[in-house]
Amino acid sequence: MPYCKNEKSTRYRTERDFLGEMSIPEEAYYGIQTVRAVENFQIVGFPISSFPKLIRAMAAIKKAAAITNRKLGLLPEEIAGAICQACDEIMENKHFKNFIVDLVQGGAGTSTNMNVNEVIANRALGLLGRSKGEYNVVSPNDHVNLSQSTNDVYPTAIKIALIYSVRELTDAMAELIAALRSKEKEFADVLKVGRTELRDAVPMTLGQEFGAYATTLGEDIERLNEVCRLIREINLGGTAIGTGINADPRYPKNVCRELRKITGLDLILSPNLIEATQDTGSFVMLSGVLKRTSVKLSKICNDLRLLSSGPRAGFNEINLPVVQAGSSIMPWKVNPVIPEMASEVCYQVIGNDLVVTLAAEAGQLELNPYLPIIAFNLFESTRMLRNVMITLARRCVMGITANRERCQKLARNALGIATALTPYIGYEKASEITKEASETDRSVYDLVMERGILSKRKLDKLLSPERMIKPRRINKHIRIVSTE
Numbered sequence: 001m002p003y004c005k006n007e008k009s010t011r012y013r014t015e016r017d018f019l020g021e022m023s024i025p026e027e028a029y030y031g032i033q034t035v036r037a038v039e040n041f042q043i044v045g046f047p048i049s050s051f052p053k054l055i056r057a058m059a060a061i062k063k064a065a066a067i068t069n070r071k072l073g074l075l076p077e078e079i080a081g082a083i084c085q086a087c088d089e090i091m092e093n094k095h096f097k098n099f100i101v102d103l104v105q106g107g108a109g110t111s112t113n114m115n116v117n118e119v120i121a122n123r124a125l126g127l128l129g130r131s132k133g134e135y136n137v138v139s140p141n142d143h144v145n146l147s148q149s150t151n152d153v154y155p156t157a158i159k160i161a162l163i164y165s166v167r168e169l170t171d172a173m174a175e176l177i178a179a180l181r182s183k184e185k186e187f188a189d190v191l192k193v194g195r196t197e198l199r200d201a202v203p204m205t206l207g208q209e210f211g212a213y214a215t216t217l218g219e220d221i222e223r224l225n226e227v228c229r230l231i232r233e234i235n236l237g238g239t240a241i242g243t244g245i246n247a248d249p250r251y252p253k254n255v256c257r258e259l260r261k262i263t264g265l266d267l268i269l270s271p272n273l274i275e276a277t278q279d280t281g282s283f284v285m286l287s288g289v290l291k292r293t294s295v296k297l298s299k300i301c302n303d304l305r306l307l308s309s310g311p312r313a314g315f316n317e318i319n320l321p322v323v324q325a326g327s328s329i330m331p332w333k334v335n336p337v338i339p340e341m342a343s344e345v346c347y348q349v350i351g352n353d354l355v356v357t358l359a360a361e362a363g364q365l366e367l368n369p370y371l372p373i374i375a376f377n378l379f380e381s382t383r384m385l386r387n388v389m390i391t392l393a394r395r396c397v398m399g400i401t402a403n404r405e406r407c408q409k410l411a412r413n414a415l416g417i418a419t420a421l422t423p424y425i426g427y428e429k430a431s432e433i434t435k436e437a438s439e440t441d442r443s444v445y446d447l448v449m450e451r452g453i454l455s456k457r458k459l460d461k462l463l464s465p466e467r468m469i470k471p472r473r474i475n476k477h478i479r480i481v482s483t484e
Contacts, residue, residue, distance in 0.1 A: 013133050029098040029132065031118035031140065037111030041102040044376065048112050049099040051379055053161035056091045057263075058116045060160065061153050061236065062144055063087035064258035069146050072248050079143055082124035095119055103376050108369040109154030117144040147247040147255070149239040151277055151367055156234040158375045160263055162286065163228050165382040170221050172389035173293075177221075179397040180214035183207070191469070192317055192407035193414040200414045203468045206317065206402050209307075213300045220293040227285045232267050234259075235276035241366040242274030280360040280368050283378060290381045291353040294346035297388075301339035301346075304396070308336055317407050321399030338396040345388040352377035418444045420468050425453055 012023040015032035022032045048055060063084050070080035089095060098119045101111045117140035122132040124144075130137050138144070145153075188207035195201050236259065237252025239245050244252065256269045270276035310316035326335030355377045359370035368374075411417075415437055418430045421444075425433075433451075437444050445463060448454055454462070461467065 013131075015133055024133070026132070029095055029119040029122040030100060030115055031122065031133065033111070033114035033140070034101055034118055037101040037105060037115065041105040041111065043102045043104040046103050046376075047100045048103050048115065049096045051103060051161065051375075052093060052096065053164050054103075054112075054157055054375070054379070055096065055099055055116070056093075057157040057160035057164075058112070058153065059087040059090035059120070060262045061148075061157055061259060062116065062120055063091075064255050064262055065146065065148055066144075067258045068251060068255040071254065072250060074248065075143065075146060078128065079124070079138055082127045082138065083120055083144055085127055086120045086123035089123065090116075090120070095123060103372060103379075105372050106369070108150060108367060109371050109375075110150045112372070113145070113150040113153055114140065117141065120144045147237075147239070147251050149246075151240055152235045152238045152242075152273075155277075155371060156236045156259075158371065158378075159231045159234060159282070160265065160267075161375075162231055162283075162378055162382070163265060165379065165386075166224050166228055166231075166286070169382050169386045169389070170224055172386040172393075173217055173221050173224075176389045176393040176397065177214045177217050179393040180210050180217070183397060183400060184211035184214060187402050190402045190404050190407050191411045193411045193416060200416045202416045202419045203411045203414065205469055206407060208469065209303075213303075216296050216300075217293070220289060220296065223289045223292065224286075227282065227289050230282040230285055232265060233270050233276065233282070234267050235270050235273050237269065238273030238277050242272070242277035244273065274366065278363060278366050278368060280363060280371070280374060283356060283374050284360045287353045287356040287378060287381065290378075290385060291350050293385065294349040294381075297385075297392075298343040298346035301342045301392075304339045304400075305336045315410075317403055317410070319401045319403065320396060323395060338392060342388045342392050345384045349381040349385060352381045412445070413443055415444060417463055417468065420462050421448065421454075424458075424462065429453070 011026040013026050014021050015024050016022075017032050017036075019036070022035050024031060024035060066075060066080045066083040066087070069075035070077060075083075099115055101115045103112070105111045121135065121138045121140040121144050124138045125132060125134050128137065184207045186207070187210060188205060190206035191203055192206050192209070193200055193202075194204040194209075234256065235242060236255055237244055237247055239247050252269055252273070256267060259265075260267050304318070304320065307315050307318045308320045320336050320338070322334050324337060325333070326337070327333035356374050359374045359377075360368065362368070362370055415434045418434045418437075421433075422430045425448075433444055433447050433453075436442070437447055445459065448459055449456060
């Protein structure tokens with residue numbers, strides 16, 4: 001049994017189930033169901049201990065169940081107390097080396113649930129002065145899993161863990177937004193040319209550009225908070241398919257109340273536990289918002305790469321921080337590695353969304369057995385996005401500087417400034433001048449002055465930066481200037 005043997009262990013205990021016997025390292029808190037799962041599922045290489053929020057959430061649920069079962073007279077005081085103490089230790093990040101099953105597994109999360117049940121049971125036995133494996137005293141199934149099923153425990157734990165994960169993500173997003181807002185203020189007076197379809201458009205400020213980035217990410221903090229209000233609805237107490245078999249009628253509301261106390265989250269019990277047990281809609285919603293955020297973030301990173309392109313053959317309007325050499329052959333070449341890395345993360349999150357969507361759609365009848373792969377992708381997406389937001393803020397955005405003279409030069413020579421003149425000289429005349437400026441490589445300003453279409457004073461006023469970067473009142477009855 002290569003995955004139950006431990007080279008550091010010299011003693012083993014024997015555990016039995018209906019499939020037979022297995023040897024378990026004496027020091028291990030996990031048991032036979034865990035070992036079987038480890039043998040069956042060697043998939044992504046990430047044991048559930050790599051997802052501490054999920055483990056702590058499982059322990060919180062087991063504690064809430066033990067308290068509720070004790071209050072309902074279903075669990076002896078001594079056993080309930082030992083289970084609760086074992087759960088407290090796990091919530092304090094203890095015994096994590098015993099959570100060894102791969103997160104991606106068959107069975108809708110049963111292996112994860114049993115890994116947790118066995119660790120809690122064996123730790124509780126130790127607290128009671130008994131030996132590991134004495135399941136006639138504290139049983140993983142009959143005591144730790146009392147009034148429960150994987151099918152209500154596992155999705156509830158995933159939701160709790162995701163709420164905490166999203167909170168960390170939104171905190172990281174807020175840090176990136178703050179960095180962008182600081183650049184919005186710093187670059188408020190830097191006039192530059194706007195671009196649409198990579199062609200010269202009307203002027204704007206560099207500060208306005210960064211302010212737009214901050215706003216678009218801020219919108220997704222709101223969307224993430226909204227989806228968390230959906231995720232907080234749980235099916236705990238529904239047991240196997242939502243009918244509540246093997247649970248006291250009083251159990252669902254009471255265990256939900258206890259879980260709220262333990263987690264500090266405003267969890268609510270679904271009004272239809274059968275529907276809630278088979279539904280994965282809230283996971284799809286969260287994945288969709290994460291994809292939306294990734295699409296926006298990658299677009300921002302693409303913009304940063306364009307704006308910093310060059311330095312001599314590109315836009316060269318901003319400078320990204322120099323964080324490492326960019327070439328093994330070209331001297332002093334510096335690449336936009338942070339935005340590039342951020343886009344790579346975004347592509348992964350977008351791909352994860354497809355996996356979540358397909359897995360959610362593939363559920364049958366009263367249960368979706370693909371919750372493990374849904375959980376894996378959502379945890380990966382939230383964790384990667386959190387990390388990339390922090391890295392992008394600290395290693396890139398905060399160190400961005402503006403090439404002010406370059407921005408101003410491009411803005412002054414841009415053909416798009418003719419747009420500011422159309423209310424005064426008309427679209428056709430403005431188009432004629434713009435065409436000539438493009439063909440002769442001259443400025444719109446010079447051509448308007450040369451033709452005497454507008455006075456210098458009027459032209460300077462119309463083309464002043466403060467008038468071109470925001471709305472302005474225009475006289476409805478203005479007469480188009482004739483140049484005949």
